[in-house]
Amino acid sequence: MLLLTLLLSGCGPAAGEAADPPGESVGQRAIQNKGSDTLVNVALAWAEAYRQVDPTVSIAVTGGGSGTGIASLINGTVDIANASRAMKPEEIESAQANGINPVEFVVAIDALAIIVHPDNPVERLTIPQLAAIYTGRITNWSQVGGNDADIILLSRESNSGTHVYFLEEVVRGGEESEQIFAPQTLFMPSSVGITSEVRRNPNAIGYDGLGYVDPEHEKILAIAEDENSPYYEPSVETASNETYPIARPLYMYTAGEPTGAIQEYLDWIRSPAGQEIVAEIGFVPIEETP
């Protein structure tokens, strides 16, 4: 589990004090930011760059998964929760029961890349083919134009927002259904677990955020909505013009309408300066929002 904690503080005495209520304190202002492992790299980069913008604000970034971040927001222990999926209605309900009204911000777009070993001859797949592969109806690469070898399925753990998104949009094809991952699916505890297994296993297939994929070591497949649609490779361009079919917004949630330092930080994240970092990390910047 990726639990990267980077406390970016200006060494001010107030920065690391646990006794501080989340939010503002006098002088040094601390922001607690926690959640999605998909977002953690870009969140760290934002926090680091923001130190130049406003040295009086220190931002502590923690990973752990979308569910963890949202749970912390509900419990009132973080200021900003990072999530790679939208909050579920029951999560919003339990937040409101705690007197917290979550406010949603889209901060970046992520394209999910489908990756295989570079030696795998398969170049492209459709969403229905992917669904059949991940539910175990297709078990051999030769059924989709590859070698005669069993397909090794890789997935993130079921508590990851990426997993939930993939389940809903790919395994179930965006429809109501009872389909779930085949039992032989390997659940990897991290994004890195998936890329490293794909690099060494010629028969593995996995999915990972575009920001985590290295095209030199993993082959990125072109994906089509169905067999009659054109195939697209994931990129900043195909994700932002919505031609690549497996792209999703990434969110930050605050407890109530943000004010003060938190509001300034979120405004900066969604400004061109903040979105430039999004592109550097490998995600897709959002359109200019008012």
Next chain:
Amino acid sequence: MTTVERTNGGQRWQQRKEWLIEALIRVSGISAIALIALIFIFLLREALPAFGQLGASDFTNSRWYPIEDKFGLAPLIFGTLLVTIGALIMAVPVGLTTAVYLGEFAPTWQREILKPLIEILAGIPSIVLGFLGWIALAPIVQRLGASTGLTAFTGSFILAYMALPTMISIAEDALYAVPREYRDGALAIGATRWQTTWRVVLPAARSGIVTAIMLGVGRAIGETMAVMMVTGNAANIPALAPDIFFQPVRTMTATIAAEMGEVAQGSLHYNVLFTVGIVLFVITFAINSIAASVVGRSKPRPRASL
């Protein structure tokens, strides 16, 4: 204390002191039992709501997929047992032969080098071994022909490695505790050194050796991080085939570790994870009880025969 000091008052003081010491010893003795009871009660309290909402058929489901409320425990129990049995198959022969060599055959200078080295092995953090398994062992397993390097066997191998130091140290201590007269007697009536070891020393050290194996099992069943890194975590029951150990599995410990951090406290999934904890607890308890009864049965020790 001399007899002169043993006045009436002195005796009373002495009695009180002894009573106090006895009471302290009794409390610390009982506290172990109380702690186990408390752990069990706590597990039960957190797990009970799950039994209210789920029936036996939910737990005997063949799928574990908690985000869709599929809580079949079978794949997890199977995964834990497979990895543990694999570890034992590897660790018991190696551990016992090492202990016998160290205790009965090795010259003193070799013992002096080997024993500290084995103790260093015991000190390696499990996460380091897990990491080694992930980057070094898994690719080898894959090259040997498995469809992926992340298999039950990879986990067993790492666990065997982890259980070995405990097993060797305790088994060797048990051999050491066998009175010298046993060996002398056997040798005096003409037994060879090997016959003495196999027929006299090993049976005499039987209970200590069973304890060594049990502690090894305990280490293997309870290990979490290393196993999570190398077994692939697929909640699947592999088909009964020769390659059963070379399939990915998901253990109970890895499931609790991977999922506990993310569940909402008090949710059904949360309660079921405590149920998994109870199952783990019951399995370890059962194994230890069986081991205890095996050890108990060996008393009085059978007469060694040549």
